Amino acid sequence: xxxxxxxxxxxxxxxxxxxxxxxxxxxxxxxxxxxxxxxxxxxxxxxxxxxxxxxxxxxxxxxxxxxxxxxxxxxxxxxxxxxxxxxxxxxxxxxxxxxxxxxxxxxxxxxxxxxxxxxxxxxxxxxxxxxxxxxxxxxxxxxxxxxxxxxxxxxxxxxxxxxxxxxxxxxxxxxxxxxxxxxxxxxxxxxxxxxxxxxxxxxxxxxxxxxxxxxxxxxxxxxxxxxxxxxxxxxxxxxxxxxxxxxxxxxxxxxxxxxxxxxxxxxxxxxxxxxxxxxxxxxxxxxxxxxxxxxxxxxxxxxxxxxxxxxxxxxxxxxxxxxxxxxxxxxxxxxxxxxxxxxxxxxxxxxxxxxxxxxxxxxxxxxxxxxxxxxxxxxxxxxxxxxxxxxxxxxxxxxxxxxxxxxxxxxxxxxxxxxxxxxxxxxxxxxxxxxxxxxxxxxxxxxxxxxxxxxxxxxxxxxxxxxxxxxxxxxxxxxxxxxxxxxxxxxxxxxxxxxxx
Amino acid sequence: xxxxxxxxxxxxxxxxxxxxxxxxxxxxxxxxxxxxxxxxxxxxxxxxxxxxxxxxxxxxxxxxxxxxxxxxxxxxxxxxxxxxxxxxxxxxxxxxxxxxxxxxxxxxxxxxxxxxxxxxxxxxxxxxxxxxxxxxxxxxxxxxxxxxxxxxxxxxxxxxxx
Numbered sequence: 005x006x007x008x009x010x011x012x013x014x015x016x017x018x019x020x021x022x023x024x025x026x027x028x029x030x031x032x033x034x035x036x037x038x039x040x041x042x043x044x045x046x047x048x049x050x051x052x053x054x055x056x057x058x059x060x061x062x063x064x065x066x067x068x069x070x071x072x073x074x075x076x077x078x079x080x081x082x083x084x085x086x087x088x089x090x091x092x093x094x095x096x097x098x099x100x101x102x103x104x105x106x107x108x109x110x111x112x113x114x115x116x117x118x119x120x121x122x123x124x125x126x127x128x129x130x131x132x133x134x135x136x137x138x139x140x141x142x143x144x145x146x147x148x149x150x151x152x153x154x155x156x157x158x159x160x161x162x163x164x165x166x167x168x169x170x171x172x173x174x175x176x177x178x179x180x181x182x183x184x185x186x187x188x189x190x191x192x193x194x195x196x197x198x199x200x201x202x203x204x205x206x207x208x209x210x211x212x213x214x215x216x217x218x219x220x221x222x223x224x225x226x227x228x229x230x231x232x233x234x235x236x237x238x239x240x241x242x243x244x245x246x247x248x249x250x251x252x253x254x255x256x257x258x259x260x261x262x263x264x265x266x267x268x269x270x271x272x273x274x275x276x277x278x279x280x281x282x283x284x285x286x287x288x289x290x291x292x293x294x295x296x297x298x299x300x301x302x303x304x305x306x307x308x309x310x311x312x313x314x315x316x317x318x319x320x321x322x323x324x325x326x327x328x329x330x331x332x333x334x335x336x337x338x339x340x341x342x343x344x345x346x347x348x349x350x351x352x353x354x355x356x357x358x359x360x361x362x363x364x365x366x367x368x369x370x371x372x373x374x375x376x377x378x379x380x381x382x383x384x385x386x387x388x389x390x391x392x393x394x395x396x397x398x399x400x401x402x403x404x405x406x407x408x409x410x411x412x413x414x415x416x417x418x419x420x421x422x423x424x425x426x427x428x429x430x431x432x433x434x435x436x437x438x439x440x441x442x443x444x445x446x447x448x449x450x451x452x453x454x455x456x457x458x459x460x461x462x463x464x465x466x467x468x469x470x471x472x473x474x475x476x477x478x479x480x481x482x483x484x485x486x487x488x489x490x491x492x493x494x495x496x497x498x499x500x501x502x503x504x505x
Numbered sequence: 506x507x508x509x510x511x512x513x514x515x516x517x518x519x520x521x522x523x524x525x526x527x528x529x530x531x532x533x534x535x536x537x538x539x540x541x542x543x544x545x546x547x548x549x550x551x552x553x554x555x556x557x558x559x560x561x562x563x564x565x566x567x568x569x570x571x572x573x574x575x576x577x578x579x580x581x582x583x584x585x586x587x588x589x590x591x592x593x594x595x596x597x598x599x600x601x602x603x604x605x606x607x608x609x610x611x612x613x614x615x616x617x618x619x620x621x622x623x624x625x626x627x628x629x630x631x632x633x634x635x636x637x638x639x640x641x642x643x644x645x646x647x648x649x650x651x652x653x654x655x656x657x658x659x660x661x662x663x664x665x666x667x
Binding site for chain 1: 535552597635653658
């Protein structure tokens with residue numbers, strides 16, 4: 005059977021009403037699950053998996069892919085409206101999305117998040133179809149030293165989200181790295197900062213820390229002085245993204261999509277680091293870089309493109325090599341195996357019609373995402389019209405349910421309250437929360453890959469110079485630090501000159 | 506308090522915390538096995554590096570605040586507000602009460618009471634809407650998490666529901 009015949013039969017297969025309906029239903033479920041703080045896209049896919057057992061393989065897998073794609077976008081809705089990211093991948097969207105909502109431009113922020121998500125999704129899907137085999141081979145050449153240098157480079161993002169004081173940003177990152185060391189040591193399995201608490205053995209969970217850091221300080225600040233913020237009306241209905249604004253953001257969307265595709269193809273990276281890197285790079289090239297973090301539409305576009313660009317690309321190692329790139333694709337791999345299919349090069353020979361049908365379904369999912377997203381924005385945008393004295397207690401209850409649901413333990417609720425108080429202290433002292441979060445996410449990856457590399461090389465640091473990839477990331481890190489220093493010096497010189505004048 | 510003075514105290518505080526980490530918390534909290542092959546593989550290497558970073562950054566912040574070029578009209582924070590401080594402490598108390606009530610009344614009932622309490626504490630003028638939210642929202646969340654997602658929500662010692 006030649007490629008055209010296979011494509012024809014694949015089209016016949018995907019055109020079945022149940023396949024299209026499953027994909028559409030999956031996207032709807034995903035958006036709803038993603039919009040609920042504490043319910044990640046991973047949980048959505050895992051919860052949907054049992055329902056696919058009795059379905060046709062293609063229908064079941066399309067349902068799961070729909071949930072995955074919808075879930076990634078859905079997380080941006082509460083991130084923008086109530087400063088509580090629905091999924092870890094959308095935590096970067098908070099940085100500019102929520103300030104926009106506070107200015108009464110939540111509708112605009114949500115629309116831009118949707119447009120960026122859909123464009124990045126299409127680019128990611130095309131990359132999956134066109135470069136699956138090539139990108140998978142490139143991704144496989146990443147070992148611990150390459151990961152270490154990549155993550156080290158990603159940490160330079162901290163400079164971009166530190167606000168007015170880089171020193172405070174670095175202090176915040178230090179606390180984030182410290183919080184990430186809690187738990188059992190990876191190499192020796194010994195205790196680190198557990199102090200007899202068995203719940204701490206697995207380390208601090210990401211979601212309670214994230215909710216505590218971003219959502220609770222707002223609630224604490226409001227309850228401390230409930231009259232604050234009165235008069236701030238969130239006018240949502242009349243603000244839409246203009247063509248000019250869209251065009252201005254296109255560069256960031258393109259960059260974010262490419263970053264998402266490359267990082268998605270590398271197993272184990274995921275949407276959150278990709279979003280932060282896309283955000284940082286978009287900020288670096290934007291003429292409006294000073295407005296990033298204060299409600300810049302380009303920031304929302306880049307971070308959403310970064311995390312959605314990952315969605316199609318994570319399927320590259322799965323389909324081409326049978327290697328799951330993250331937890332979600334591991335669940336989807338399980339779905340393939342339940343139906344007697346084994347992703348990898350052999351599937352491209354034996355089940356080419358199914359592979360082509362999946363490609364077509366994945367492309368169609370971007371259309372469903374756009375339609376569902378438009379409806380979801382209308383449904384959820386009313387959230388911002390709710391009086392604060394009702395909204396904040398409701399958000400608090402939502403946070404408690406969400407934090408508990410991660411591991412079914414009230415300990416995570418306590419962690420959320422504790423990080424909430426820490427976040428409030430940081431807010432009052434002008435320490436930015438974003439570097440804490442980035443370091444908390446990237447810290448364990450940095451340490452694990454460093455120590456794995458050290459184990460491989462018997463303690464020799466030359467392993468970090470073993471390949472072209474590590475050299476590339478060392479150079480990129482040095483360049484990035486050089487630019488930060490130059491910009492810092494420039495900023496210092498400017499007020500001095502102004503003073504002299 | 507001015508921002509410069511606040512940053513000076515903050516820098517000193519961070520540096521002092523880092524010293525505490527290096528001298529007390531890491532030796533007590535990080536168990537280092539005797540069979541560690543190389544110093545770079547030791548479980549306490551990373552915490553020590555981070556503590557060292559915090560010490561340096563804390564000191565830099567304090568020095569910047571003390572000797573850095575500041576504006577003449579340095580931002581003046583509003584004075585101490587005892588009522589706001591009391592309300593902050595009361596909010597923390599309500600958080601702990603919410604946590605305690607979950608164990609006594611279960612997640613759903615405790616959340617209903619918490620929404621009511623926080624709404625009234627936030628001086629809401631929409632009492633009816635608050636009542637409706639306190640009744641409906643926890644039930645919706647229960648329906649989603651317990652019935653659909655199958656997550657076993659905690660029931661209380663006094664009221665065993667759900």
